[in-house]
Amino acid sequence: MLSVQEGWNVRKTMLLLVASSAAFLLILLFLGFWLSNDNLRLSMARNLPPSWEHPFGTDWLGRDMFTRTIKGLRLSLSVGALASIISVVVAIVMGTCAAVFGKAADAVISWMIDLFIGMPHLVFMILICFIAGGGIYGIVLGISLTHWTALARVVRSEVLQVKNAEYIQISRSCGKSAWYIARKHIWPAIFPQILIGFLLMFPHVILHEAALTFLGFGLSPQTPAIGIILSEAMSHISTGKWWLVVFPGLLLVVVIKSFDSIGEQIRILLEPASSHE
Amino acid sequence: MQEASASENSLSRDAERGAIVAKSIVIRLVRMATLLIGLSVLTFSLIHLSPMDPVNAYIGGDTSASPEQIEKFKQYWGVDKSPVEQYLSWAGSLLQGNFGTSLLYRSPVLDIIQSRFLTSLALMGAAWLLSGAIGYGLGVVAAANRGKLMDRIIKWYSYTLVSTPIFWMGLILLIVFAVWLKWFPVGLAVPAGVLESEVRFIDRVHHFVLPALTLSILGVANVAMHTREKMIDILNSEYIVFAKARGESKWQIFKNHGFRNSILPAISLQFAYFGELFGGSMLAEQVFAYPGLGSTLTTAGLKGDLPLMVGIILVSSLFVFAGNLIADILNKVVDPRMKGAV
Numbered sequence: 050m051l052s053v054q055e056g057w058n059v060r061k062t063m064l065l066l067v068a069s070s071a072a073f074l075l076i077l078l079f080l081g082f083w084l085s086n087d088n089l090r091l092s093m094a095r096n097l098p099p100s101w102e103h104p105f106g107t108d109w110l111g112r113d114m115f116t117r118t119i120k121g122l123r124l125s126l127s128v129g130a131l132a133s134i135i136s137v138v139v140a141i142v143m144g145t146c147a148a149v150f151g152k153a154a155d156a157v158i159s160w161m162i163d164l165f166i167g168m169p170h171l172v173f174m175i176l177i178c179f180i181a182g183g184g185i186y187g188i189v190l191g192i193s194l195t196h197w198t199a200l201a202r203v204v205r206s207e208v209l210q211v212k213n214a215e216y217i218q219i220s221r222s223c224g225k226s227a228w229y230i231a232r233k234h235i236w237p238a239i240f241p242q243i244l245i246g247f248l249l250m251f252p253h254v255i256l257h258e259a260a261l262t263f264l265g266f267g268l269s270p271q272t273p274a275i276g277i278i279l280s281e282a283m284s285h286i287s288t289g290k291w292w293l294v295v296f297p298g299l300l301l302v303v304v305i306k307s308f309d310s311i312g313e314q315i316r317i318l319l320e321p322a323s324s325h326e
Numbered sequence: 327m328q329e330a331s332a333s334e335n336s337l338s339r340d341a342e343r344g345a346i347v348a349k350s351i352v353i354r355l356v357r358m359a360t361l362l363i364g365l366s367v368l369t370f371s372l373i374h375l376s377p378m379d380p381v382n383a384y385i386g387g388d389t390s391a392s393p394e395q396i397e398k399f400k401q402y403w404g405v406d407k408s409p410v411e412q413y414l415s416w417a418g419s420l421l422q423g424n425f426g427t428s429l430l431y432r433s434p435v436l437d438i439i440q441s442r443f444l445t446s447l448a449l450m451g452a453a454w455l456l457s458g459a460i461g462y463g464l465g466v467v468a469a470a471n472r473g474k475l476m477d478r479i480i481k482w483y484s485y486t487l488v489s490t491p492i493f494w495m496g497l498i499l500l501i502v503f504a505v506w507l508k509w510f511p512v513g514l515a516v517p518a519g520v521l522e523s524e525v526r527f528i529d530r531v532h533h534f535v536l537p538a539l540t541l542s543i544l545g546v547a548n549v550a551m552h553t554r555e556k557m558i559d560i561l562n563s564e565y566i567v568f569a570k571a572r573g574e575s576k577w578q579i580f581k582n583h584g585f586r587n588s589i590l591p592a593i594s595l596q597f598a599y600f601g602e603l604f605g606g607s608m609l610a611e612q613v614f615a616y617p618g619l620g621s622t623l624t625t626a627g628l629k630g631d632l633p634l635m636v637g638i639i640l641v642s643s644l645f646v647f648a649g650n651l652i653a654d655i656l657n658k659v660v661d662p663r664m665k666g667a668v
Contacts, residue, residue, distance in 0.1 A: 164364045175627045
């Protein structure tokens with residue numbers, strides 16, 4: 050009987066969970082490209098509550114909310130991906146510099162990390178958005194400048210651990226260059242941590258992006274970003290059009306939660322200490 | 327004889343410890359001061375790097391500004407000097423409490439911040455206390471029922487809350503309580519169309535509940551999860567096994583061991599949460615049109631009121647840094663187990 054259960058051990062269930070979350074996100078992304086912009090044209094079907102034809106209802110201009118939400122999520126995800134990648138690059142550079150270039154560099158970078166962790170993030174994102182003059186640049190810049198800190202700390206400690214390992218000393222005494230060692234030995238060793246850091250950073254980034262657009266920074270009101278959809282819907286709440294708020298937000302929560310669970314499961318699977326739990 | 331020397335010994339040890347504590351607090355204060363200077367340099371260079379001319383940004387296309395006013399702005403920023411001199415003159419006037427004049431409200435930035443800060447502080451304070459108490463309670467309950475249904479529900483709730491945008495939560499509460507049930511008004515800290523002097527306390531409370539509730543609901547997750555972890559560690563320790571063997575009840579174990587060991591990390595976590603709290607209150611204030619510091623910052627940012635924006639940014643950063651400092655001190659210095667280790 051026991052052997053039957055072994056077919057579905059914890060590891061496999063976890064992998065299935067990751068796969069299904071990833072499939073869900075891919076379907077959303079695919080829908081984002083597939084749904085035609087025709088559904089966003091103004092029509093006479095205004096203020097319809099959810100139905101089979103319009104799963105999320107329509108808004109006060111007759112636009113299909115489902116299409117708007119999916120397109121908005123596509124935009125949020127691409128902005129989030131771009132900002133996360135930039136933050137990861139900054140984190141790798143800062144973390145490696147802190148670990149490699151001696152005590153002074155380490156102290157300076159630790160101080161900078163403290164500075165960036167300590168300040169209220171949303172407040173600084175607003176300043177950066179304002180100074181960049183709005184637009185996607187401001188949002189991407191603002192988010193990537195404030196999210197690199199935690200991962201930089203991880204990279205620093207990982208590199209510190211790896212850099213005195215025997216195989217790297219041997220490689221060095223074989224006359225390999227610092228660049229070769231970084232590329233062939235150090236980065237592959239810290240890659241899992243970076244992947245996990247990226248995946249766990251993503252939900253935060255999307256949340257902050259949504260918050261910024263909700264407050265009205267960055268994107269123009271015509272863009273179907275998820276924050277803009279919600280902030281527009283805010284003025285229609287008092288007339289009882291709940292579907293304008295509930296469904297887009299719910300989908301956003303589900304998307305963020307799927308990312309979070311993918312990151313969390315992969316972390317558990319990749320970390321040797323917890324992979325057998 | 328022996329007793330006297332023992333007490334003397336402990337006295338000198340106390341004094342020694344006092345000195346160590348004072349020293350480590352001073353070190354942290356100095357560090358915080360350097361961070362604040364760094365922050366002001368960062369803010370200044372961001373403004374300086376931007377393609378905008380600070381004088382133009384300050385005046386913001388306001389054609390009514392007289393030449394003398396423009397001259398005053400130029401003097402305030404020290405436009406003609408080198409960046410370092412500009413920074414020094416700017417920082418100097420900040421230290422004297424001169425944050426400039428808001429373009430939107432036409433009054434000194436510091437006055438506006440003072441009047442808005444209390445409204446925000448009430449909101450954040452209430453949410454801070456509520457979320458801390460509820461989060462701690464949930465964490466303890468979850469740890470005590472580890473692996474059972476209760477624990478799973480609390481865990482699921484906390485993890486879901488982490489992925490929930492605070493403004494969406496606010497909108498949902500608004501729909502349920504203000505639009506459907508009509509228990510609370512839709513927005514503003516006071517009823518519309520009523521003079522400031524006629525606003526009763528109960529009205530203020532009435533308008534205050536929903537934003538405070540929104541902030542508290544989401545603030546719970548962090549403390550709950552950390553308290554749960556901490557509590558599970560404590561419950562797995564040997565002194566708990568011994569306490570059980572002595573026949574202490576669950577409540578006694580919590581009172582004598584669990585509470586004492588877990589309350590300090592929880593409190594310091596709440597202090598470190600100031601940054602998130604301020605961000606959250608900005609969003610909640612926007613949703614509920616609550617006239618606090620956060621919504622003022624949003625308006626200032628959208629309307630391009632740079633002096634007001636910079637003022638609020640610096641004040642809120644000071645607030646957040648103070649929270650981090652307190653958290654650090656609580657964690658490393660106040661904890662009696664850290665005696666001599668600081």
